[in-house]
Amino acid sequence: MLPPSTPSAPPRRRRSRSLTQEVVDGVLAQIKAGELKAGDRLPTESELMHLLGVSRTVVREGISRLQAAGVVETRHGIGSFVLEPDLRANFHIDPNDxxxxxxxxxxxxxxxxxxxxxxxxxxxxxxxxxxxxxxxxxxxxxxxxxxxxxxxxxxxxxxxxxxxxxxxxxxxxxxxxxxxxxxxxxxxxxxxxxxxxxxxxxxxxxxxxxxxxxxxxxxxxxxxxxxxxxxxxxxxxxxxxxxxxxxxxxxxx
Missing domain, CATH: 1.20.120.530 (GntR ligand-binding domain-like)
Incomplete structure (x- = not known):
């Protein structure tokens, strides 16, 4: 699933932010907004690269962080999918805090x-x-x-x-x-x-x-x-x- 509007050209990056974190934040924002739900497949690497204007390496690192946080799982040859939130996982650090x-x-x-x-x-x-x-x-x-x-x-x-x-x-x-x-x-x-x-x-x-x-x-x-x-x-x-x-x-x- 892609957001309603896709920019025709990659946006200019703000140097102070991590590009990888932008990938993570972008996916989390879609989940929070209900655009991505448990069981939904994430956009492909190529789609995320075009959407966010980042390299494949950055996209893969972002997906790895989401996996480590228990937000998505990757099925080989199929793609990455949003997981059900684990209500038992009490440990959480919100970057905004x-x-x-x-x-x-x-x-x-x-x-x-x-x-x-x-x-x-x-x-x-x-x-x-x-x-x-x-x-x-x-x-x-x-x-x-x-x-x-x-x-x-x-x-x-x-x-x-x-x-x-x-x-x-x-x-x-x-x-x-x-x-x-x-x-x-x-x-x-x-x-x-x-x-x-x-x-x-x-x-x-x-x-x-x-x-x-x-x-x-x-x-x-x-x-x-x-x-x-x-x-x-x-x-x-x-x-x-x-x-x-x-x-x-x-x-x-």
């Missing part, structure tokens, strides 16, 4: 335990394919940084690649479920919290990613876990410092 520093900190706290463990496991289980995937996304991040382009998708795919390197599908499903929520700067201006320029902030993020990847490639689980913990802790420290400053200013007002 992640709007304050408190919200972002809560998600970061959840990630610190999960991703630090994932990095250590990835160091033990990584394959050559995983090494290639990590190096590829690091190179892409560097290229985007040098050309002053948006790095959110590459940032997310780095963390997803680590989850995939664990060989544990539950880590992958958890990261896919969170999607771009794992990147704090999609919710707030994290660079400004640390009094840095955006470029300097992103260079530091890239350096931290390289440290994590090096430990995983060297099969050092302790260093990998510690590097991931430091990476996420630095984000949390900036958020807490900003929060304390705001609360102090409110009390003095």
């Amino acid at each position: 992640i709007v304050t520093i408190h919200d972002v900190l809560d998600v970061l706290q959840l990630r610190q335990s999960m991703e630090s463990a994932a990095a250590g496991i990835a160091a033990l289980k990584r394959t050559q394919h995983d090494i290639d995937a990590l190096n590829t996304v690091l190179e892409e991040f560097q290229q985007l940084l040098e050309s002053s382009k948006e790095t959110v998708d590459a940032d997310f795919r780095f963390h997803l690649a680590i989850a995939q390197a664990t060989g544990n599908r539950y880590f992958v499903e958890f990261m896919s479920y969170l999607g771009q929520m794992v990147i704090p700067r999609t919710r707030i201006n994290t660079a400004s919290l640390g009094k840095e320029t955006q470029a300097r902030y992103l260079r530091r993020v890239h350096n931290e990613h390289q440290e994590i990847a090096s430990a995983i490639i060297d099969q050092n689980p302790l260093l990998a876990s510690q590097a991931m913990e430091r990476h996420l802790s630095k984000s949390a420290e900036r958020l807490r410092a900003s929060l304390e400053t705001k609360e102090t200013a409110t009390q003095d007002a």
Whole structure:
């Protein structure tokens, strides 16, 4: 099923948003509006590509996130179909609820335990394919940084690649479920919290990613876990410092 009107040309993308998340949001919006119901087949990959103006890779990643969230199932050779909502699935994080520093900190706290463990496991289980995937996304991040382009998708795919390197599908499903929520700067201006320029902030993020990847490639689980913990802790420290400053200013007002 396609929406009533299909644009003749792909719309211009807003750099601040994840293209993959746009696929997810588009399908969820159709389900919420009743345009797609349980049992309905999703538009084909080609239809979604034309409708949203994105690549096949982006469409497939979006469908994977919807699968991980239990929204759709894919039947080989037939297509992807909307599932009945599982009323027993109580765990849910709505991206629209992640709007304050408190919200972002809560998600970061959840990630610190999960991703630090994932990095250590990835160091033990990584394959050559995983090494290639990590190096590829690091190179892409560097290229985007040098050309002053948006790095959110590459940032997310780095963390997803680590989850995939664990060989544990539950880590992958958890990261896919969170999607771009794992990147704090999609919710707030994290660079400004640390009094840095955006470029300097992103260079530091890239350096931290390289440290994590090096430990995983060297099969050092302790260093990998510690590097991931430091990476996420630095984000949390900036958020807490900003929060304390705001609360102090409110009390003095």
